[in-house]
Amino acid sequence: xxxxxxxxxxxxxxxxxxxxxxxxxxxxxxxxxxxxxxxxxxxxxxxxxxxxxxxxxxxxxxxxxxxxxxxxxxxxxxxxxxxxxxxxxxxxxxxxxxxxxxxxxxxxxxxxxxxxxxxxxxxxxxxxxxxxxxxxxxxxxxxxxxxxxxxxxxxxxxxxxxxxxxxxxxxxxxxxxxxxxxxxxxxxxxxxxxxx
Amino acid sequence: xxxxxxxxxxxxxxxxxxxxxxxxxxxxxxxxxxxxxxxxxxxxxxxxxxxxxxxxxxxxxxxxxxxxxxxxxxxxxxxxxxxxxxxxxxxxxxxxxxxxxxxxxxxxxxxxxxxxxxxxxxxxxxxxxxxxxxxxxxxxxxxxxxxxxxxxxxxxxxxxxxxxxxxxxxxxxxxxxxxxxxxxxxxxxxxxxxxxxxxxxxxxxxxxxxxxxxxxxxxxxxxxxxxxxxxxxxxxxxxxxxxxx
Numbered sequence: 001x002x003x004x005x006x007x008x009x010x011x012x013x014x015x016x017x018x019x020x021x022x023x024x025x026x027x028x029x030x031x032x033x034x035x036x037x038x039x040x041x042x043x044x045x046x047x048x049x050x051x052x053x054x055x056x057x058x059x060x061x062x063x064x065x066x067x068x069x070x071x072x073x074x075x076x077x078x079x080x081x082x083x084x085x086x087x088x089x090x091x092x093x094x095x096x097x098x099x100x101x102x103x104x105x106x107x108x109x110x111x112x113x114x115x116x117x118x119x120x121x122x123x124x125x126x127x128x129x130x131x132x133x134x135x136x137x138x139x140x141x142x143x144x145x146x147x148x149x150x151x152x153x154x155x156x157x158x159x160x161x162x163x164x165x166x167x168x169x170x171x172x173x174x175x176x177x178x179x180x181x182x183x184x185x186x187x188x189x190x191x192x193x194x195x196x
Numbered sequence: 197x198x199x200x201x202x203x204x205x206x207x208x209x210x211x212x213x214x215x216x217x218x219x220x221x222x223x224x225x226x227x228x229x230x231x232x233x234x235x236x237x238x239x240x241x242x243x244x245x246x247x248x249x250x251x252x253x254x255x256x257x258x259x260x261x262x263x264x265x266x267x268x269x270x271x272x273x274x275x276x277x278x279x280x281x282x283x284x285x286x287x288x289x290x291x292x293x294x295x296x297x298x299x300x301x302x303x304x305x306x307x308x309x310x311x312x313x314x315x316x317x318x319x320x321x322x323x324x325x326x327x328x329x330x331x332x333x334x335x336x337x338x339x340x341x342x343x344x345x346x347x348x349x350x351x352x353x354x355x356x357x358x359x360x361x362x363x364x365x366x367x368x369x370x371x372x373x374x375x376x377x378x379x380x381x382x383x384x385x386x387x388x389x390x391x392x393x394x395x396x397x398x399x400x401x402x403x404x405x406x407x408x409x410x411x412x413x414x415x416x417x418x419x420x421x422x423x424x425x426x427x428x429x430x431x432x433x434x435x436x437x438x439x440x441x
Contacts, residue, residue: 021267028263029255036253046259053263130249148211149243150250155213173211174204177242 020060023069024053031077034146038081038139048084052077071153071160078143078161126184133183141176148173201225201232210239309420310409312369316376317387317407317422320365327363327378337364337377345373347392349417352440356432358382379433384425386433393418412438 031052036045056063056073063072134142147153147161148169155169162169201209201222208214209222226233320327329340334351341348344366355361358381365376372391379386393416408427411420412434419437423430 021264024267025264028260032255032259033251033253037250042256045253046256049259050262050266053266057266125245127245127249130245131252134246134249145246146250149246152247155208155211170204170208170213174202174207177207177239178203180242180246181238 020057024056024073027070027073028053030151031073033150034074034143035077035081037134037142037146039084039086040135041086044084044086048077048081052080055080068157068160070151071157074147074151074153074161075163129184130180133180136183137176137179141172141179144169144172145176145180200229201235206232206235206239209236210243309370313387313389313409313420313422314407316367316369316389317385320376320378320387321385328365330363332361334361337361340364341366341375345375347416349375349390349419350440351377352436354436355379356429356436359386359429359433359436381423381425381429381433384423386421386423386425386430388419388421388434388437390417390419392416410434414438414441417441 028049032045032049035048035052036042039045039048052073056076059076063069134145137145144158144162147158148155153161155166155173158169159166205214205218205222209219209226214222226236329337331337331340334353338349338351341364351361360380362378362380362385364378367374367376367389369389369391375390377388377390379388393413407422407424408430409420409422410427410430411418413419419434421430421434
């Protein structure tokens, strides 16, 4: 893990010096969306975003222009969430964390049900079922899948936001997809261990 | 056929995160393995569906407005010139506020003083009682104030034509002892209040409720005349009084 990972991610993209408003406001909808998923509450999500904004504004003088602002502010959001009451509860998934921190432990082959692709596709088309499945994900899996699929962050950016190795990001994303699939299929098999 | 790809590799493949030998090995396997190709396709579809379903919550406009105010109000990284301009503007506003406050305070004090002087004059006109000292002789009126006032003043030896000294009262303005000299200009009564000069109170010519208020100030004295007589005549009386000091 790097000390200042967000400064290393996407160093090739170097926007001109910009003010906080120009950098932060376009990210506001994304910040709120992720905050809403994590907190599962509209008021708490607003509070989380507001606190994130204030912290980011206070720390903006120390932000290195040209480095990855998105990773930087999402990291603030995530750390602020973790220090909240909701976030502290999410942190209690100790067993899951221990399992996931082992970056070499990739998803077991048995976790994937390769037998019912048609059924899977039908369930995938059910948006409500997918939203329920996402909502049932453990916070470490939910945040990683949101950053990857919704925010379209690269693994190294996600690693910078979550302050974890890229291998762990890879493992978590795979586990999140297996868990979503298991949830959509209504399975209670091996994948359930990941969800709980 | 090689071993099936792991879930992590399949995920990384749809996320575009495989590189080099790992990517080559995955492509090689996917080209010949229907199951893994199917899984890869499923993961790709799942990724797109999660992207759609995940963008679920719309930003409340109220929050956007609040955050815009936060971002704008505290916008960091302003240029030094901007910072200095902001400081200069703040200083200018503060100085302006102090000056305006002082002006308003002086005006308020002046208005209050004129009002008090006017009230005293009207009270004197309305009172049935005669002045405390009745005399047209300056050598009678001036000595009457000895021991009553902490200052002294002079009266002119001769007043302008048509003006007479009627007497005087000891009164108080703003809790300070003041000589109220009573004159007549024709049938019009004039009150001239004489007190020790107070720098913070600058009274100039003014008009209030039909009465003319004319004043002068010397180093030690301040005199204010109130009357419904012609303003020019009142000023003439005040010039005579000033000349006597």
